[in-house]
Amino acid sequence: MAITQAMCTSFKGQLMTATHNFTASTGDAFYIALYTSSATLGATTTAYSATNEVVGTAYVAGGNLLVNVTPTTSGTTGLTDFSDTTWSTSTITARGALIYNSTSANKAVCVLDFGGDKTSTAGDFTVVFPSATAADAIIRIA
Amino acid sequence: MSISNIGVLLGGNVLVHTTSNRGFTPEEIAERALDKIISVGSQSNPIIRDQAEAFRNQIREVLVFYMHEAVRSERTTIAAKLRNAGHSELINILG
Numbered sequence: 342m343a344i345t346q347a348m349c350t351s352f353k354g355q356l357m358t359a360t361h362n363f364t365a366s367t368g369d370a371f372y373i374a375l376y377t378s379s380a381t382l383g384a385t386t387t388a389y390s391a392t393n394e395v396v397g398t399a400y401v402a403g404g405n406l407l408v409n410v411t412p413t414t415s416g417t418t419g420l421t422d423f424s425d426t427t428w429s430t431s432t433i434t435a436r437g438a439l440i441y442n443s444t445s446a447n448k449a450v451c452v453l454d455f456g457g458d459k460t461s462t463a464g465d466f467t468v469v470f471p472s473a474t475a476a477d478a479i480i481r482i483a
Numbered sequence: 484m485s486i487s488n489i490g491v492l493l494g495g496n497v498l499v500h501t502t503s504n505r506g507f508t509p510e511e512i513a514e515r516a517l518d519k520i521i522s523v524g525s526q527s528n529p530i531i532r533d534q535a536e537a538f539r540n541q542i543r544e545v546l547v548f549y550m551h552e553a554v555r556s557e558r559t560t561i562a563a564k565l566r567n568a569g570h571s572e573l574i575n576i577l578g
Contacts, residue, residue, distance in 0.1 A: 348493045356491065420494075425515065429506070435499075453497050464502030470494075472519055477495030 342393075344376060344437035345383035346454035348480070356482075361442050361450070363421040363480075365411040369444035373426060373453075373468060374404035375435035382439055382452040389439060389447035398463075399431035407440065410473055420478035427467040434460040438468065451480070509550030516546055 355361060362368040372389070376382060380393035391402055408424035423440075438453040459466070471477040500507070500515070520542060523535040562574045 346493065348491055353491045433501075451493055455497075455499050459499040459501055460503075461501040462503040464504060465500070465506050467500045467507070467515075469498040469500055469515055469518075471496055472522055474522075479494040479497065481492040481494055483490055483492055 347384035415475035418475035422473035
């Protein structure tokens with residue numbers, strides 16, 4: 342059992358069939374779900390599952406709805422981003438996360454490995470996404 | 484004609500920030516905001532890097548000041564709601 346950070350392979354194929362729309366407000370609804378270290382997630386993950394999802398105060402199964410940033414380009418790179426997301430007043434321990442598209446049958450987008458257990462105790466648990474640049478944006482086509 | 488490799492890439496570092504028995508301070512949130520607004524590469528020209536760092540420090544002060552203002556204003560709103568609900572004694576614990 343392990344969480345391996347990866348862009349899901351199924352997502353790469355679905356980009357070519359216009360399965361996902363990252364446009365802000367009018368696009369698809371993307372969620373981020375948190376998982377314990379018991380979860381098995383990686384490039385072969387194809388959809389959201391509640392197995393080994395975090396259970397904790399202020400955490401609702403399925404995770405948080407993400408705020409999309411409309412895709413753009415920088416130089417020769419296409420990119421999209423999400424706003425940071427927070428579980429407030431939460432008591433949570435998570436080892437990783439899955440971003441998935443709830444509009445499209447909960448299809449997986451990417452797996453995030455936090456590198457170790459991260460814990461909030463009656464506090465805030467915030468996932469901070471990298472800057473929306475050609476070098477760092479969370480999802481890029483280069 | 485040349486054909487370039489095209490990759491679908493997962494981006495830079497995703498960070499997780501957590502707290503225990505409190506929320507984030509304006510100073511902590513300001514640092515996150517600064518990372519979105521301006522980044523200074525370690526390989527940058529030293530003169531440009533110094534200017535960028537000076538700009539970053541100025542922006543930090545503005546962000547922190549107005550975040551404290553927002554916190555104070557929100558506490559005023561919460562205090563008003565508590566008072567209107569008949570719980571004036573709870574206002575003192577807001578600090």
